Amino acid sequence: MRFDIITLFPEMVQSCFAEGVVGRALQRGDIALKCVNPRDFTSDVHRTVDDTLYGGGSGMLMKAEPLASAVSAVERASRSRVIYLSPQGQPLNQAKVRELAELEQLILVCGRYEGVDQRFIDHYVDEEISIGDYVISGGELAASVVIDSVARCIPGVIGQVQSVTEDSFFEGLLDAPHYTRPAEFEAEAVPAVLSGGHHEHIEQWREEQSLRRTWHKRPDLLEKTVLSTRQRTMLRKIMREDWQQRGMPGANVSIALIHYPVYNKRHEVITTSVTNMDLHDISRTVRTFELTNYFVVTPVKSQHELMGRITRHWTEGYGSTYNPDRKEAFDRMQFVHSLEDVREHFRKRGQRLVITATSANPKWTNTTYPHLSRMMDQDRETQHLILFGTGWGLTDEIMEAADYVLPPIDGNGEYNHLSVRSAAAITLDRVFRRYP
Ligand SMILES: C[S@@+](CC[C@H](N)C(=O)[O-])C[C@H]1O[C@@H](n2cnc3c(N)ncnc32)[C@H](O)[C@@H]1O
Structure with a gap:
């Protein structure tokens, strides 16, 4: 494997590999490293490699011509790739490192100042790679990280192949902890199994x-x-x-399905009908994510009677013996007359309640899924209630009173009419997605 580094500061890269396993591999000739300085490809007396920005702005930019000439001067192997180290590139990870180690040559371009002229990237660069979401002052350290990580994967560079394959990330996981002598340090013994x-x-x-x-x-x-x-x-x-x-994740989370007050398509406040599918499907989702309660909210007496009949079939009647799993899901569901009843449920227990609403309209959004997820995880005492609306959605009054509103679940196009059952399932998956 050959590494050709396009850099204004060759010593910075070379000094990184004066020692260590990669340094020894260089001395043995298992890998080769050569630096090319774009300054050697300038034509003016000052050997200018940078200039001011078109359109104004602070700082200088590396000019395209010296970089292009430097890259063109490199003798190309058949399987070679030109990589510009850039904070805007794809993040480097072990899978990428393994992919690069399959090539014969990497030409690594190190930027300085504000970076490089876009036209050089457009015409000469095959790929941009970042070493992380932060900005360093030049590409040399980033190129050195690429060289070191790729070189380790080349047979012969590291003595034992196994020590590379057992490293963190090789199989997508972090490495196990390691210990060496003494058998006891600061009163802590090495795990007996080892x-x-x-x-x-x-x-x-x-x-x-x-x-x-x-x-x-x-x-x-x-x-x-x-x-x-x-x-x-x-x-x-x-x-x-x-x-x-x-404590179980989800043990401090409940959801409420609101049938009143919600809008109809003319923006009038109405009460929607309860549907059998919402009772079944949302209670199964609630049970799957181990949430505590599923409140079904409607003020209509006859709807309560209907829900009572359906539920009794599955919790006490024939359904409870025919399909006990459904009974288990239905057991988390309860019917209440208003959102105030739900609040009262938590108040009676002396529990602090945070209410998060959901909406297909982005104008209400004031939190993110990971943020809500972190809040639920970090404070297990506070109870969280996620509200789902029926009809044309929750009223402005409910949205204004909510502590948080999650972003809408967008599809790929303009159509945005998910069933509330689907929205509930997707929302919970997003909130709890850190658990594989
Ligand atoms: C100060 S940075 C320029 C940053 C550029 N203005 C931007 O915001 O994308 C100068 C050079 O350092 C290198 N660099 C900085 N951060 C990097 C990172 N996270 N990964 C790889 N290279 C980086 C790049 O070669 C870049 O051209």
């Missing part, structure tokens, strides 16, 4: 630790990783243990 010598037990322990760490420190990685059935079972066990200590 000194027991039982290879299979050690492997199993490491796999479990790797899942546990990923779940605690980087749950987002679990969403992007395909776990084996064994790993999934292990992870569910770890999650359950955690939740037994901290």
Whole structure:
């Protein structure tokens, strides 16, 4: 593998690899590194590589011509790629590192100042890569990160292939914790399994630790990783243990389906009818996400009688023995006459209540799904109620009184008429999505 670095500061990159495993691989000739300075491709006496911005603005920009000439001067291997290190590029991760390690040559372009002329990127760059969502003052450190991470994957650079494949991210998970002598440090002993010598037990322990760490420190990685059935079972066990200590997620969350007051299509305040499907489907969603209550709100007496008949069939009648799972879902549902009744339910128990409304209209939005999710997770004492409207949606009065309003669930086009059952399921999935 060859690394050609286009940089105004060659020593910065070279000094990174004067030592260490990658430095030794360079000395052995397992990999090659060469720097090309765009200043050597200027034609004026001052060897100018930067200029002011068209359209004004502070700072200078790297000119396109010296960069283009520098890239063109590099002898190209057949499988080679020109990469511009940029905070606007795709974030570097282990999957990308492995992909790059399959190539024969990487030409890494390091920006400085405000970056580089867009036309150089348009005409000479195959790909932009970022090392993270922050800005550093030049591409040299970023290029060094790419070189080091890619070089480690090249056979021969690291002594044992296994130590690379067991690193964090290689299989999408974080690495297990490691220990070395002494056997005890600050009164903490090395986990017994590691000194027991039982290879299979050690492997199993490491796999479990790797899942546990990923779940605690980087749950987002679990969403992007395909776990084996064994790993999934292990992870569910770890999650359950955690939740037994901290409380089930969702245990402080309830939802309410509002049939009054809601709008009709003429923006008149009306009462909608209860539907059998909303009772079944939303209670099943509520049960699946382990929420505490599903309040169905309507002031109409005959609707309460209807809901009572339907519910009794599934909780006491033939349905309860034919399908006990449905009974379990229906048990979380209760019928109330007004939103005030729901508030009273929590008041009576001395519980603080935060109300979050949902709407297809973006004008009310004042929170995000992750923000609501964090609030629910961090304070398990406060109860959260998520409101779903029927008809043409919750009235302005309800929206104004809500503590928070979630963004609408947008599809890909202009059509926005999801059933409330679908909206409830999607909303809960978004709120609880950190749990794989
Ligand atoms: C000060 S930055 C320019 C930032 C540019 N104005 C912007 O906001 O996108 C100068 C150079 O540092 C490098 N750089 C800065 N942050 C980086 C990051 N997160 N990943 C990769 N390269 C980065 C790029 O080569 C960039 O051209």
